[in-house]
Amino acid sequence: MPGNRDLRVRSGNQPRPAPAMEPAAGGAWAHSRAALNRLETLLRCSRCTNILKEPVCLGRCEHIFCSNCVSDCLGAECPVCNTPAWIQDVKINRQLDSMIQLCSKLHNLLHENELSDLKEETSRKNLFNHAESKKNSIKMWFSPRSKKVRYVGDIPSVAYLLQNGSDPNVKDHAGWTPLHEACSHGHLQVVELLLQHKALVNTPGYQNDSPLHDAAKNGHVDIVKLLLSHGASRNAVNIFGLRPVDYADSKTMKSLLLPPEKNESSSTRHCSVMHAAQRRDGPLVLIGSGLSSEQQKMLSELAAILKAKKCAEFDSTVTHVIISGDTVQSTLKCMLGILNGCWILNFEWVRACLQSKQCEQEEKYEIPQGPQRSRLNREQLLPKLFDGCYFYFEGVFRHHPKDNLIKLVTAAGGQILRRKPKPDSDVTQTINTVAYHAKPDSDQRFCTQYILYEDVSCHRPERVRQGKVWMAPSSWFIDCVISFELLPLDS
Incomplete structure (x- = not known):
């Protein structure tokens, strides 16, 4: 056998390779x-x-x-x-x-020529108009980890995109925003630009890492200082319960990230005053909860004046839930509205709008505490209430039907367990994730699986409070939804 013969082995189910030649069109790659x-x-x-x-x-x-x-x-x-x-x-x-x-990174590299075509376009105005109407090409170009990763450091391009209305808080399929990418790669000037255009400083990305996590992991001290000056939370935790300081590998970085702010709490970590420009875009979709027939009629009149849609059943398009009084109701519509970050408004808002024949500012009529916390949570693109939590339903549920509770769990970002979790299982107890909205100083952070039962019924299950698995009454679950907090459980 000749020594210089090129031996090739091909499996029987593998197609014969195409000739090694470039296609007539499409470029070298x-x-x-x-x-x-x-x-x-x-x-x-x-x-x-x-x-x-x-x-x-x-x-x-x-x-x-x-x-x-x-x-x-x-x-x-x-x-x-x-x-x-x-x-x-x-x-x-x-x-x-x-x-x-x-694969996403490889996609970026193989399609770099698309950016060249974009930058050489003679009429950028038409391109941006097209992007605004379709909400696709420019938004995806700006999205950090889905396309054009390295161009997040291209300051002129980023500045141009922001000045022409590109969303600084757009997320890719993994949850990353441009701010995450700029912090990760050390682009200080881009971080400054993004923050000037109202980029959300505490929005979590993949595995709930915040931009401060990314900057700390990669040792970018100047960016950490800048993020902290804009309200970045030192106490933000990812799904593993780790704070930015836990990734610091230098004394300088640790000194910046410790100690935590004296006045920072879980509520301030999750909620802050939002700029008016960050309100949700799109048409108004109204729904009433617990209204009288006369109030429902007035709500229909308002929908016609504002050219809004009025729903009979709650869906993901609803933007405003109208209730009759000042107290949150435990109706399914109201609770779904809270979990979806809708405006939960007193009926007086309807009267004021009918009187002025226009949409009045909602803040004056918003139900405080839980509904407001949830709306701000959504505007900041933070995880949902039960992020990191799993639920198993034990026994019969009559006061709040089980189907409704499942809808609430799903709307709140929780997961449903089909089998009862075993507290003494090594597999169960070694899960290393935490609940995002649990108070940072509570052992409830480490509880990820709840066994729910209806406490108003005669069913009294055996008490469980062991590591990752806790027993919880349905009344506690409803209170959590209404207050939009992961409330402590009595011992």
Whole structure:
């Protein structure tokens, strides 16, 4: 056998490779882009068909899903092939998730020529008008980890985008904002630009890391100082319960991040006064809760004047929930409105709007405390109330039907368990995530699984309060929703 012969081995089910030549059109990297597109097709959720976010499987079939897409299927069956599922507490496939992140970076590199085409465009005005109408190309270009990662450090381009209305708080599929990317890569001037254009300083990204986490991890002292001067929270925790100081590897960085602010609490960590320009855009969608027939009629009249939509049942488009008095009601509509960050308003707002024939400022009529906390939480793009929490329903629920409670858990970012968690299970107790909205000085931070029972019924289950698993009455759950707080549980 000749020594210089090039031996090649090809498996029987592998197609014969195409000739090594460039396609007639598409550029030097067309083959690579095509291969990447095929890989991205394989990395799509079997249910929502989007690129996987926090990929999980249900245990017995080959289908892969985003974790949020199968929260209603744990312990039941695969929604695609109906194969029985045996995994109750799914874990994110970190290897596959890392592959998705790497594919995103490779996508950025292979499509750099798109940026050149963008920057050489002779009529930028038309391009930005198109972006404003479609809300796609420019927003995605500016989104940090989905496209054009390295151009977050291109100060003229970022300044131009911000001045022409690009959203500084747009998130990519992993939850990162431009501020996260600029803090991670040490682009101090870009961070300054973003903060000047009302970038949200405490918004969490992937695994609930804040921009301050990213700056601390990468040792960018000047950016840490700048973020702190704009109200960045030293007490912000990621899903592992770690603060920015826990990633500091120098004395200088630790001295900046410790001690925490004397007056900073979990409530100030999550809520702050928002700029008027950060209000939610889009049409008004109104719904009444607990209103009389006369009040419902007046609400319909207001909807016609404001050219707003009036709903009979709550859905994700609702922006304003109108109640009759000054006290939050435990109706499903009102509680869903709170969890979705809607305006929860006294009926006097309707009267004032009818009198002036225009939409009056909502702040004067907003129900305080829980509803306001939730609205600010949404405006700041912070995690939902029960982020990091799992719930198992034990017994019969009559006062608040189980179906309604499940809707509330889902709206609050919680997960449903199909099997009762075992407090003495090593697997259960070694889960290293924490509940985002738990008070930082409470052992409740480390509780991730709640066994709910209805305390107004005769059912009295055995008390459980062990590590990650706690027993909780349904009345506590409802109080948490209404106050938009993870309230302490009595011992």
